[in-house]
Each structure stands twice: as C-alpha cells, then as structure tokens.
Amino acid sequence: MTSSITASTPDHLVIVACHAIFLGQPDSPDCDVYDAQQWHLQSFQKPTGTIPGEHETFLQHIYAGLSALAYGSISRSSVLVFSGAATALDVTGLTEAQSYFNAAVALTQRLGQGHPFAECFKSRTFLDENATDSYQNLLFSILKFRRHFGRYPRTVRVITHAFKTKRFLDLHAKAIRWPSDRIHVQGIDPVSRAVDHAQNVDGESKRGLSAWTQDLYGMHPPLADKRVARGWQPSVLQDLGEGLEDDVKALLAYDGGKDGNRPFEGPLPW
Template sequence: MNLIILPCHGVWKGGSTKGQRPEEWHLASFQVVGNDHLSFVDHIRVSVEQLRSNPNSHLIISGGQTKKESGPVLELLSYYYLLRELMSAEDELLLHRISLEEYARDLFENVLFLLCRFYELHNQYPDGLVIVGFEFKRDRFLKLHLEKALGWELNNVTYLGNEPDPAELSDIEREAYFEDLKASELKNGYLPFGSDWYGVGSLLKSKKTSRDPFKRYHGYAASNVKLRPFLEALRQEESTNEELKSMLRWK
C-alpha cells in the first residue's frame, strides 16, 4: 500500500469561495505575496486525484496547532474541511482512506510522523510514497529527510510540486521573489538540516518549540515499537547523526 503525504501550510477559516480568497486563510505576509493559498488548494486537489487514481493508497494530512495567533486550531482539520468542500459526491467514497496526523512541526516530522501514523493504521510501513507540496522544498524532502536521514530508497517515491504565484508583481519583482525564496529555503531549511539531519540541535529544536505553542506531544514511541529507541533519542540533543541513523528499523 502507498502513502500519500499532504503537509499543511496554513489554516483555512472557511468561506464561500472554498479557499480561493486570501481572506479565508490565516496567512503570513510572505504567503500573501505569493498567493500561497491557491497552492494550498491545488495541493488538496492533487492529493484527492492521487487517492482516486490508486485504490491501494492512503492519504494522510499533516499539520497541528502551530500558530498561537490562530488559536488551538489544527491546520489539518481546516484542510480536511476544505477537502470535503472540494470533493464531488462520488469522491466521498474515498473518505475511509483519509487520515490525519496532528503533531508534525516541520518537514522532517511531516515525513517521519506520517510513516509512524501509517504504521498505526496498517501495521506496516508503506511500499511507496507520494508527496504533494511546494517544488522548492523537493530536494529537502527527498535528499535530506527521506534518503539521508531516514535511509528511505527513492525509487518508489513520487514528489508532486507546484510553486507560489506572486501574480501582482512585475517580471523583475517576480524574479527577485523567486531568488529570495530559493535563498530562504537554503538558509533556513536545507543547510540547517544538512548538518543536523534530525533537527535535534539547538537551532532547529528552537524552531520546533516555537511551532508548538500549545505544548503537545505524540505517542508514536508506543505504537511503533521498533522505532522506539530512535524516537526517544530524538529528544536528546547530544545524539549524533550517525548514532540516530543506526537506530532506524523499518522492517
């Protein structure tokens, strides 16, 4: 069975346009400029298309209570409600193959925790992965999180990415926007995780803490017994990349 991964990037507040207007979302300023909300809607549509086209697949939406200003609202529930609004009547037959993961605080946890959640549901890890997200995050998802950190073979992994669309900007401004976007991903995502594969050091750990304003914690060490030593070691800042990777047990 395959796992379809849909990470959340915002909170849909509801509205008659079904996510088409920025006012229906809790968005950061940079997300407003890039019309990121339209990308979010596309991510949901693509995920449902993937679920529909492969009856041997399970979609898990990942996103917790990561923004204090949004209140204790789960990103994933807002995505799920919007997904229901976007579905056709026939698509409702797919609902039994959709689940939620509410504890991930960054892209690495989006991958790891969804694998753990999948195991809770099916008592096995997936045969293949489909990841739906932003194109500029492709390398971090595949090369760092899956291949390097988790030792996952990429031959059965598909990444379906799109880009923000800052339509109101001039051509010169758009070029600068995407250059800044690439530089920001490199500085704040790829390079930090390139040296700290599991996000256990002070820099990445502080980011996780800031995305957990309501102090929540998962129980995957109990449900994924083979991964228990690894998951528990992630809480120890002194663990090295190599020590952590040696604890992984996918079979």
C-alpha cells in the same frame, strides 16, 4: 478521517505537508476556500499586487492529494495523510491537518457528490496532527500509516513545494533511512515572479537545506526553536511511539549524535 478503506489493501502513502490553517467551515454558507481572508496566513503567504496568496498553492496540494486517490497508477491502493499540528494557538486551536481536511470537504462539495473525489477521500484520508516541520511531516505520517494498517507503506509520495524536493529526498529520507527508490516528491510551487522564485530557492538553501544538513533530526537550535514556536511538545514523542517497535521509539528520540548530523544506525522495520 475514518479507518474504513474502500479500495484494495493500501500499499502507497500520499502525504500532503500542510503550511497554513484554513479557518472556514464547509457547512457555513459563506465558506470559500479561495478567499484569503478565510485562511490564517503568514505575511509572506498573503496576496500582494498581482501575485495570489499561497493558499491557492495549498489548495493545489490538496487537489493533487485527492487526485492520487481517485486517478492514476496508485489510486486503488493509496491512502492520503494531511500532516500538520496546531501551529497558531494564539489564533485557533485548529490543526493544519484538520483545516486542510475541512478545505478538502469544501472543494468536493463544489465538485458535487458524484465526483470521484467525493467517492473516495473521506474513507481514505487520515490526519497527522502532531508534525511541526517537514521532517516530522514525513516520519509521523509513516507512523500514522503503520498504526492504522499494522505495517509500513511500500512507497511514499510527498506533496509539497517543489523547492523543498531536495530537503525531503536527500535529508529527511536519509535521516530515517527510508529507501531512496521508495520515496517520491510531487512539487507544486507558489505562483512567482522571477525575483520571488529566486528568493524562495535562496531561502531554502540558506535556512532550509543548510539547517537540516547540520541538524538532521531538528533537535537543536534554530530548528528546535522553530518547533517550539509552532507549539511542539517533546512529550508527544512518547505517545507517538506507543505500541511501535523499539527501534522506531529510539529513532523518535534520536538527536543526531554529538554533531547532530550522524544518521541513526539502529535497525529499522522498513
């Protein structure tokens, strides 16, 4: 959560798209990230029968993000962003991003101070606390990288549900005109039965891909309404664009044109 970097100059941005809020506190003796009662979960995310709660999948997303910092091809030149706003103000003012950071602290405490996760993650992890949907997860995290390092990442890796892969690669990257060879998705789906998986894929097709195809920037109903329901304030856009390139400011305000699905045409710095 600090800008101190212990690795080489970062080129790679790893984004964990948040989907819920962990309410536990790492310094509390009863903190347990695997306890569903310590998460604010939607009804469809809660444990049912033999199916664990989706919070266990969210912990896998966090673990994958920490692994990218500690191991593998981009470990020495990557930073991690947890992305998610305060989407449950009737329950807590805590942002999804901060809650995931708290969960990551709790996870590393379980592993011990000598573990590679504990050595790297606090100094190379940042929070985007404004995003209220997947398009904003991508764009706002890229802008977070730009604010800290004065340039844009060479590659972006998004860690999210696998069934949302097409949404990110074919629609969100297209909307911001991010080069297709510089974005990757690491998909980790919830534990599912056949019927659950089919429902997830069908729901993404009908309420995700279809909606985003018609409204690339999420500026019109029903996507805009979902943002508002999650606490979105359009005035945030001005703060996000402060000090950035004029073309990026224009992209932040762009609504997709008359039909909502026309890609932004201005020059972009990436």
